[in-house]
């Protein structure tokens with residue numbers, strides 16, 4: 001669907017950049033709450049994904065080493081302008097939050113404010129955040145999700161057709177997104193809009209995940225183990241049915257020979 005693409009996001013957020021702060025400022029108390037919970041220390045590497053105009057920067061303590069990224073180049077320009085007054089140690093880059101151009105285990109904190117309900121593939125985004133996070137690193141999320149166990153009523157599903165095109169998905173669930181990662185839930189608070197706006201903190205496990213690219217034993221990834229198990233399964237089946245298989249192969253070869261011999265005999269060669 002054309003509206004669930006980076007191209008559409010870049011187009012609409014380019015249009016919204018000049019007026020974004022008028023709406024984005026409304027979330028200030030929740031930005032503060034989320035960032036305070038992360039207890040960012042001086043010198044820590046902090047990554048903002050889908051940073052927008054950089055409204056979060058006002059709440060990040062001085063001394064952090066910040067990388068603010070966004071898909072929309074005009075938003076990234078705005079972050080630079082904002083930081084002229086704030087004076088953070090800041091790098092800004094245009095980057096797709098679903099495919100981060102960053103090394104694994106290279107950041108201490110990831111901030112995901114108002115992005116998981118907007119980005120085309122929120123699972124890819126959270127998995128990328130997990131990949132770049134150091135063991136024990138923290139993720140701060142502030143976003144709108146359907147409250148757990150609640151079904152979206154009909155009016156809400158219809159409204160979502162417009163909000164999804166213009167601004168954001170109002171019917172996304174957080175739990176299935178989290179299920180695709182190995183991240184640990186630290187806290188989850190319903191802060192506004194009858195529990196629809198949430199401030200969530202996640203943590204990367206301290207042990208090295210199996211799929212980690214820096215893992216020296218990375219041949220033992222979950223995917224490789226699954227493929228090996230499948231291969232062994234097929235091998236066991238082949239051993240079990242080897243008599244039937246060899247008969248099948250022999251009769252196929254016989255059939256094939258007869259198929260080519262008949263036309264050859266007819267042509268007299």
Ligand SMILES: C[S@@+](CC[C@H](N)C(=O)[O-])C[C@H]1O[C@@H](n2cnc3c(N)ncnc32)[C@H](O)[C@@H]1O
Pocket residue numbers: 006009010013024049050051052053054055056069070071072075095096097098112113114115118119120
């Ligand atoms: C609702 S705004 C949130 C901005 C900011 N995080 C905030 O809290 O104010 C969503 C932002 O996500 C950005 N965005 C959309 N798709 C993206 C993607 N695939 N990768 C990175 N950023 C994306 C948009 O350009 C926009 O700046």
